[in-house]
Amino acid sequence: MTILPKLVEELKSGFSPIPVIDISDPESKQALVKACEDFGFFKVINHGVPSELVSVLEHEAVKFFSLPTSYKNQVTGYPFGYGNGKIGRNGDVGWVEYLLMNVNLDIGSDPLKTHAQVSLCRNAVLEYTTSVRKMTCDVLEMITDGLGIKPRNTLSKLVSDQNSDSKFRLNHYPPCPLIHENIDGACNNVIIGFGEHTDPQILSVLRSNNTSGFQINLTNGSWISVPSDPSSFFFNVCDSLQVLTNGRFKSVKHRVLTNSMKSRFSMIYFAGPPLTQRISPLTCLMNNEDESLYEEFTWSEYKSSAYNSRLSDNRLQPFERK
Numbered sequence: 001m002t003i004l005p006k007l008v009e010e011l012k013s014g015f016s017p018i019p020v021i022d023i024s025d026p027e028s029k030q031a032l033v034k035a036c037e038d039f040g041f042f043k044v045i046n047h048g049v050p051s052e053l054v055s056v057l058e059h060e061a062v063k064f065f066s067l068p069t070s071y072k073n074q075v076t077g078y079p080f081g082y083g084n085g086k087i088g089r090n091g092d093v094g095w096v097e098y099l100l101m102n103v104n105l106d107i108g109s110d111p112l113k114t115h116a117q118v119s120l121c122r123n124a125v126l127e128y129t130t131s132v133r134k135m136t137c138d139v140l141e142m143i144t145d146g147l148g149i150k151p152r153n154t155l156s157k158l159v160s161d162q163n164s165d166s167k168f169r170l171n172h173y174p175p176c177p178l179i180h181e182n183i184d185g186a187c188n189n190v191i192i193g194f195g196e197h198t199d200p201q202i203l204s205v206l207r208s209n210n211t212s213g214f215q216i217n218l219t220n221g222s223w224i225s226v227p228s229d230p231s232s233f234f235f236n237v238c239d240s241l242q243v244l245t246n247g248r249f250k251s252v253k254h255r256v257l258t259n260s261m262k263s264r265f266s267m268i269y270f271a272g273p274p275l276t277q278r279i280s281p282l283t284c285l286m287n288n289e290d291e292s293l294y295e296e297f298t299w300s301e302y303k304s305s306a307y308n309s310r311l312s313d314n315r316l317q318p319f320e321r322k
């Protein structure tokens with residue numbers, strides 16, 4: 001056994017290497033920084049988000065996805081609204097249906113506004129995202145403390161700004177009965193729910209029901225499954241936070257595999273900055289001899305570039321300094 005023998009043994013025994021951070025404990029800040037450096041991913045417990053907000057929203061999501069397709073298809077307004085099978089506009093597909101919306105109702109269109117039957121869902125989203133945004137700001141402030149950056153709202157203010165461009169996504173991965181046959185005749189279920197990608201924003205916050213399928217890519221290139229935990233939140237470091245830390249934090253590649261038996265429901269809050277925000281490495285994190293690895297961009301420029309990319313593209317590459 002040559003490949004990561006310890007990790008393989010640990011995974012077999014049900015152990016998960018994913019960092020678990022108790023954010024009610026101020027001592028967790030160093031562990032948080034380490035998780036962002038080593039994995040770009042961590043699970044948060046003792047988060048303070050009321051479980052009723054989660055269950056009300058999950059209930060509304062299940063109700064929404066069980067509506068007739070003809071109704072769901074009316075919730076349009078690309079890139080927002082309802083989508084089924086297609087991800088983005090550049091040919092990516094997945095075994096998933098979703099509802100994507102702006103968190104801030106003052107920016108862009110609100111695809112749910114005109115759909116009476118789903119306005120309940122919108123109310124649940126507002127209450128949920130308000131609470132999850134607060135948790136996200138707490139996490140960002142613990143991160144700045146852990147990095148020794150002052151003031152402690154250096155990162156959280158990008159997300160709490162009233163013009164912050166944050167998105168929210170409900171995903172439904174229906175059970176996928178398709179079985180793929182390998183060349184040697186062995187069967188395995190390898191249908192992709194949502195293909196591998198990194199998220200463009202600062203942090204994204206995922207909560208799912210008890211159906212597994214989510215995987216992250218480790219820095220050595222291997223994929224590991226993230227055991228589902230409906231009472232916790234999973235945080236991804238996204239591209240913009242990688243740039244703000246000049247590559248010290250890793251924007252984690254992730255994907256979702258389908259399950260042949262059970263539906264997976266997930267809700268993701270994508271914490272983004274205001275459109276006009278300039279993104280470049282924080283000078284307080286740079287030593288004299290350090291050079292910026294990236295050209296400065298505004299969040300609006302990065303988004304335009306992202307929407308012209310394929311899901312699995314390395315979206316930061318065009319912004320890397322030569």
Ligand code: GA4
Pocket residue numbers: 079087088089090092100167169197198199200270306307308309310311
């Ligand atoms: C990935 C993260 C979020 O889900 C998302 C996605 C967006 C979309 O589904 O509209 C993108 C994808 C995501 C990055 C590249 C482009 C845009 C699909 C796609 C192929 C809402 C986001 O902000 O970027």
